[in-house]
Amino acid sequence: MLRIFLFVFLLSQSYSYAEDINLESQFYKLGWKNLENSKTSYVSIPTANASIEILESEIYLDEKKTIKNYLEYQTGVNTNIENINENIILIDKENFYKVEIEYNSSGYVSSKRYKNFTKDQIMKIMNDRSPDSVSKISWVLEPKLSENHIVTFGYRVNWSDGDITYEYEGLILGKEGYVNTRLITDGDGSETTDFFEYYNSIIQGVSQSIQFDEGFSYSDFKTEDYKSAYNLTNIIDGSFGIGLSTDPTNHIINCLVTTKALKSGGLTENDYPRFAGKVMELVVMDLRNQIADISEDEEMNVLSGMYDAQSFSKNQNNITYTNIIELSGDNENDKVKYEYKNKIVFQNNKPKTFYANIDQTGFTFNEWNLKLDCRDYDYSSEEIAKAKEIPGKSKISKEAIEKLLKRVPKN
DSSP states (O other), rough: OHHHHHHHHHTTOOOOOHHOTTSSSSSSSSSSSSSSOOEEEEEETTTEEEEEEOOOOEEEOOOOHHHHEEEEEEEOOOOOGGGGGOOOOETTTTOOOOEEEEEOOBBOOOOOOGSSSSSHHHHHHHHHHOOEEEEEEEEEEEEEEESSSSSEEEEEETTSOOEEEEEEEEEEEEEEEEEEEEEEEESSSSOOOOHHHHHHHHHHHHOOOOOOOOBBBBBOOOOOOOOSSSHHHHHTTTTTTTTTTTSSEEEEEEEEEEEEHHHTTTTOOGGGGHHHTTTEEEEEETTEEEEEEEEETTTHHHTTTOOSOOEEEEEETEEEEEEEEEESSSTTTTTEEEEEEEEEETTEEEEEEEEEEEEEEESEEEEEEEEEESSSSOOOHHHHHTTOOOOOOOOOHHEEEEEEESOOOOO
16 A cells, blocks of 8 residues: 555656656666566565565666666766675666665574564664764654564664764565665755655555565474574664674674693693684574684684584573584594583673583594683784793793893803
């Protein structure tokens, strides 16, 4: 109904598309579809297993190469086609509004905990997370979850330089991910009710017109299907469950490997250059009940015992997980098995310590017990440099020592 209302509204403004627009202008030569012989129809959203209704009054781009042309036309900046996230760009023929449509295949997004939080709580996080260039964010269309699992919302952004924009979004949840609709328009703070009703109707109408194909709708989800690492509230507040979040669901853990820890854990001095001064970066995903090693250096997998995400057990302030890794040597019988029994201790909901018990069996037998300090923010270059220092060894270079000895008086 909203799409019908919008179409009637545009007609009521006496927009004569064919007569008013200049089809010879560069803008209308970017590859727009539905520009001529226009009609209202449903078109497929690439990769989404879903379709969207395009009105007779609207034109669209749905190919990466034409979207690239549009973005470069708008910005004057060369765009890498691999960095284009939009699946469709939709505008009315008079270019009064533009809606970007993007599909995110993150998995099934849970909406169960959405009702546990107020709109004010979500808005507080949005303001707390905003950059210094933003002075305030406030609702103009509060989010509301419909029975068919669609959420639309809009907010006003007061920028520090005095500019004002209005940003509207829609989230259409499906079995394997969600479609995000997004509309941005400028303002000056004097906007009337008609202004808000107009843009509300656009974002709601476009979002509600999107339909997932049979077998891919939200209700088609089964327990064994792939789940997203973040939930609906995480998407709305922009946190994706990390750091400042209305509903923290993902936790980043940074653990610094020091030579002192390696020595105490039983590793040989030959291993110090391999590990010391490197950061083990882990992510704990509550909704999936999984932990994964996302360290930049793949050597950290040897200490964490994770080449793939692992299920974990949670007990009060501890997270524990186990894993077994088997490796083959040059000969068929040269097999080594590493058995991991690891634990992460939290204090006041902050990661504090990582414990790794590593038992090696095979043609050699070893056991290491590693203890690393951890936290939820980055380490400085000074801390990393200090982590490489070997305990008990002089920090003075050989050359400096020789120079000092030359100054010792001779008898």
